[in-house]
Amino acid sequence: MRVIRGLEKARNVFSGPVVTIGNFDGVHLGHQVILSRLREDADHRGVAAVVLTFDPHPVAVLRPEAAPRLLMTLGDRLAALSRCGVDATVVQRFSKDFAAIEAEEFVSRYLVGVFGAQKLVVGHDLNFGRGRRGSVESLVEAGGRHGFAVEVIRPVVVEDIVVHSSVVRRTVASGDVALAARLLGRPHIVRGRVVHGSGRGRKLGFATANLRPKTPLVPAEGVYATRALVDGRTVDGVTSIGHTPTFGGKETVVEAHLFMEACDLYGKMMSIRFIERLRDQRKFDSPQALAEQIARDVERARAVLAASSA
The missing domain is CATH 2.40.30.30 (Riboflavin kinase-like)
Incomplete structure (x- = not known):
């Protein structure tokens, strides 16, 4: 699996990939369903399966007093993503400046401008952009405007959890x-x-x-x-x-x-x-x-x- 440090370094690297976005701490069963679908759809389209993840964890930047103790180091997270068949992971440094990017700008600058994504495969609870105002619903709307598909994966439930x-x-x-x-x-x-x-x-x-x-x-x-x-x-x-x-x-x-x-x-x-x-x-x-x-x-x-x- 290729690891790219920073979104700008991923510009023009991919040709119409299938992309997912998230922290992926633990790479748990819910993540695994998303990654399996990512891999399946990328294979169907003949393109790369790409993960966009963040380091440090956003909460550690925005609310450091509430920063979680993570299940994995970044290195272990990347190794787990590789085992799930991901072709490339882009690790974006999360900062207050990055968090201030409006949701629509995030879509146009990165999902369209950097990745040129054909499709996004995302979890049901995805939020992105300034104030977490970007949602699954707004991503679907943006996909209609920019020409990429969005597939939303339902939550995984184990023992009613x-x-x-x-x-x-x-x-x-x-x-x-x-x-x-x-x-x-x-x-x-x-x-x-x-x-x-x-x-x-x-x-x-x-x-x-x-x-x-x-x-x-x-x-x-x-x-x-x-x-x-x-x-x-x-x-x-x-x-x-x-x-x-x-x-x-x-x-x-x-x-x-x-x-x-x-x-x-x-x-x-x-x-x-x-x-x-x-x-x-x-x-x-x-x-x-x-x-x-x-x-x-x-x-x-x-x-x-x-x-x-x-």
């Missing part, structure tokens, strides 16, 4: 990673580098890999059945997120006990898929009591992961 990035973020933040996986179409992934920790896990008989997350949003404090990709291997395990209350810790840490022989993972990148929440964090009376609980966590995680293909 309308799938939306904000809903998935709340679900992950609450620790319900099993539901989050059903909304995403895959488990939520936290990626980061393995760093040195306190070494307490090893002393308890359960060595852990401590992760410094790059992924902005990690699940709520708790203990989870997880599946990690590290050093070219997929390894089951138990991951604890919390501040080590038994030892009086204050800093939140992500520690993965992997079901594999001990080896040196320091400095390596690791991706952790969160399959199911096992329990809350809690303070134990002694390290021995904690070790006994970890043994029970491991046993339960093995059963959960044996039944999961995620």
Whole structure:
């Protein structure tokens, strides 16, 4: 997939592409339906399937106090878009100046002037332009004037929940990673580098890999059945997120006990898929009591992961 940084750099690059617009945080099931239709229609027309996305997230610019912790880094979002068959993604830097562009100017300058789009495939809740005044309805009207088609994709509903990035973020933040996986179409992934920790896990008989997350949003404090990709291997395990209350810790840490022989993972990148929440964090009376609980966590995680293909 080609990545183009900035709309002006995309001028005259494409010939009548099919385009979609959005933040695509998480690339969840709703996004996947849009992207599948984008790919299908682009193939039918023999043109490129193009995504226009934004960085940073618009809320982080317009209302920084309400900026969401995102499900993905930009790099992970681009990788996910590529896996969905997108030919090119244009990443537009979002700023207050960009946000001030009127909806009609956005259409004429970019959708027509830069892309020369034949068709837009968009979600039902699309808003764009100054004050979010541009809507699906106004986009359809603009298409009639400028000569491009617009297809509006209906929302995806899972278990009576309308799938939306904000809903998935709340679900992950609450620790319900099993539901989050059903909304995403895959488990939520936290990626980061393995760093040195306190070494307490090893002393308890359960060595852990401590992760410094790059992924902005990690699940709520708790203990989870997880599946990690590290050093070219997929390894089951138990991951604890919390501040080590038994030892009086204050800093939140992500520690993965992997079901594999001990080896040196320091400095390596690791991706952790969160399959199911096992329990809350809690303070134990002694390290021995904690070790006994970890043994029970491991046993339960093995059963959960044996039944999961995620």
